[in-house]
Amino acid sequence: MTNEALQYLIGDWFPEPEAVKLQFSTEGPQFLNVSIDPDQLLVLMRFLKNTPETDFDYLFCLTGVDWGKELGVIYHLESTTHRHILVVRVTTPDRETPTLDTVSDLWRTAEFHEREVFDFFGIRFNGHPNMKRLFLTEDYVGYPLRKDFSDEVNMIVK
Amino acid sequence: METATVNTNFKSEEYFINMGPQHPATHGVLRLLLTIDGEVIKKVEPDLGYIHRSIEKMCERNSYQQIIHLTDRLDYLSSHINNEAVCLAVENALGVEIPERAKVVRTIIGELTRIASHCLWWGVLGMDVGALTTYFYGFRDREMINDIFEETCGARLTMNYSLPGGLMFDIHPNFISRVKAFITHFRSKLPEYDTLLTNNVIFQKRTKGVGVLSKEAAISYGASGPVGRASGYSCDVRKHHPYSALNKVTFKEILKTEGDTFARYQVRIEEMWESLSIIEQLIDNIPEGNFQVATDAVIKLPKGEFYQKVETARGELGVFIISTGTKNPYRLKFRSPGLSNLSLLNHIAVGGKVGDLVASMATLDLVIPDIDR
Numbered sequence: 001m002t003n004e005a006l007q008y009l010i011g012d013w014f015p016e017p018e019a020v021k022l023q024f025s026t027e028g029p030q031f032l033n034v035s036i037d038p039d040q041l042l043v044l045m046r047f048l049k050n051t052p053e054t055d056f057d058y059l060f061c062l063t064g065v066d067w068g069k070e071l072g073v074i075y076h077l078e079s080t081t082h083r084h085i086l087v088v089r090v091t092t093p094d095r096e097t098p099t100l101d102t103v104s105d106l107w108r109t110a111e112f113h114e115r116e117v118f119d120f121f122g123i124r125f126n127g128h129p130n131m132k133r134l135f136l137t138e139d140y141v142g143y144p145l146r147k148d149f150s151d152e153v154n155m156i157v158k
Numbered sequence: 159m160e161t162a163t164v165n166t167n168f169k170s171e172e173y174f175i176n177m178g179p180q181h182p183a184t185h186g187v188l189r190l191l192l193t194i195d196g197e198v199i200k201k202v203e204p205d206l207g208y209i210h211r212s213i214e215k216m217c218e219r220n221s222y223q224q225i226i227h228l229t230d231r232l233d234y235l236s237s238h239i240n241n242e243a244v245c246l247a248v249e250n251a252l253g254v255e256i257p258e259r260a261k262v263v264r265t266i267i268g269e270l271t272r273i274a275s276h277c278l279w280w281g282v283l284g285m286d287v288g289a290l291t292t293y294f295y296g297f298r299d300r301e302m303i304n305d306i307f308e309e310t311c312g313a314r315l316t317m318n319y320s321l322p323g324g325l326m327f328d329i330h331p332n333f334i335s336r337v338k339a340f341i342t343h344f345r346s347k348l349p350e351y352d353t354l355l356t357n358n359v360i361f362q363k364r365t366k367g368v369g370v371l372s373k374e375a376a377i378s379y380g381a382s383g384p385v386g387r388a389s390g391y392s393c394d395v396r397k398h399h400p401y402s403a404l405n406k407v408t409f410k411e412i413l414k415t416e417g418d419t420f421a422r423y424q425v426r427i428e429e430m431w432e433s434l435s436i437i438e439q440l441i442d443n444i445p446e447g448n449f450q451v452a453t454d455a456v457i458k459l460p461k462g463e464f465y466q467k468v469e470t471a472r473g474e475l476g477v478f479i480i481s482t483g484t485k486n487p488y489r490l491k492f493r494s495p496g497l498s499n500l501s502l503l504n505h506i507a508v509g510g511k512v513g514d515l516v517a518s519m520a521t522l523d524l525v526i527p528d529i530d531r
Contacts, residue, residue: 060380060467060474061465061476061478061491061493063491065480066489074463074478076478080377080391080393087463107378108375108380108501108502108505109378109379109380109501112501113497116497116531120214120531134206134207135207135210136207137207144212144215145215
């Protein structure tokens with residue numbers, strides 16, 4: 001499916017794009033980008049996974065990002081039958097207790113990758129079966145990949 | 159904390175044991191918390207992070223040229239292909255077209271890296287299931303490749319041969335003849351691998367029907383490389399998203415349908431034959447000319463997001479760069495094959511025996527720094 005066709009199809013699922021903050025962007029040199037309100041993330045993801053025309057069955061990358069004011073996650077999806085690629089982005093302005101819905105029931109690979117995001121960015125995922133740190137120890141304080149993280153002892157500050 | 163989580167699903171006849179971090183199958187620093195009933199595995203929970211090095215944080219603070227030198231520490235058995243991934247991402251972002259010579263040499267070295275990695279995997283797999291001889295045979299062949307690397311770029315393990323814009327140096331004058339000598343040697347030695355292990359009845363009994371992974375589960379868990387292909391999942395990045403000179407060669411994607419430990423073993427063995435054939439197609443036709451193009455001393459990527467995937471010896475490695483237009487990445491994420499392949503260990507191990515786990519884990523071909531971040 002081409003990017004335009006994908007864009008039309010996804011647009012059809014959400015009749016009121018402003019209400020769910022649905023936005024498309026093809027500015028990036030590579031893939032079609034979709035950003036969505038965190039509340040609607042699961043709705044969109046279920047559609048993308050379960051609709052035969054899209055059939056995004058392969059989540060090949062899940063990246064946590066600290067955008068400064070907002071924290072967010074970028075999902076790279078590919079369909080192994082149609083071979084098209086889509087990037088879904090979701091952000092949350094809450095830096096104190098950021099939470100997003102888990103997609104680990106749709107793609108099992110998200111189980112570890114969401115734990116990684118929690119470990120480094122502190123985003124909790126609702127409904128995740130085992131929400132704890134992946135690489136760092138349980139008693140580690142702070143989330144090292146956040147831009148405002150600092151560690152006076154171990155970090156060389158430029 | 160750990161004990162408390164395990165105890166929640168704990169029945170009186172079950173107990174748990176720690177496997178690793180010293181067990182040879184875990185290659186040093188991976189600890190598995192096994193919940194077992196007798197000899198039957200009920201749950202596997204990997205405990206990672208023993209060598210956590212914050213590589214992504216380091217990447218955010220370094221220039222693109224410096225990042226290349228960090229990436230080969232990730233999957234040190236596929237170091238050249240890791241370097242290539244970041245180089246390709248940077249080159250694509252800059253819109254730099256590198257000389258044909260560099261593309262072909264990169265591909266040849268990449269396939270040699272794959273063979274070297276598989277040789278080591280094969281040797282260690284034998285050792286994991288109790289056959290020490292394979293270890294020496296695997297290392298004997300790998301040594302020849304390492305010698306070629308050493309002559310060409312001065313390093314045996316952490317290559318740093320690629321750089322944005324091409325290659326660090328031109329190939330050594332002996333390179334072509336030594337690679338050809340290796341191909342002849344390895345073609346005669348690969349059948350030995352079959353004699354020693356593949357056709358061994360004990361080995362087959364320990365691996366056939368063990369640790370079965372279905373195609374659906376493979377895709378859902380993000381399995382890639384030989385692990386995914388053993389389950390019938392066509393996931394070879396070299397086929398679907400060819401890079402460097404891979405669109406110039408013909409080769410077969412090895413697919414199996416069984417999805418068991420033995421299939422994962424077979425895929426890697428057959429893949430070595432394919433890699434040999436790829437090298438043979440390229441080695442006589444290395445184009446003349448430059449091996450690099452000049453890039454700025456300080457590389458600044460344009461604003462945007464860039465994703466590049468390559469096929470390492472373990473599977474799909476993705477490099478995701480978010481650039482704000484400065485000389486270092488705003489965020490750099492490595493999507494490594496190891497982490498996804500490890501995440502399916504619990505799925506394939508439950509219901510099996512502890513001894514089976516050692517064999518299945520060996521065919522996942524884990525490299526711990528590739529799992530860590």
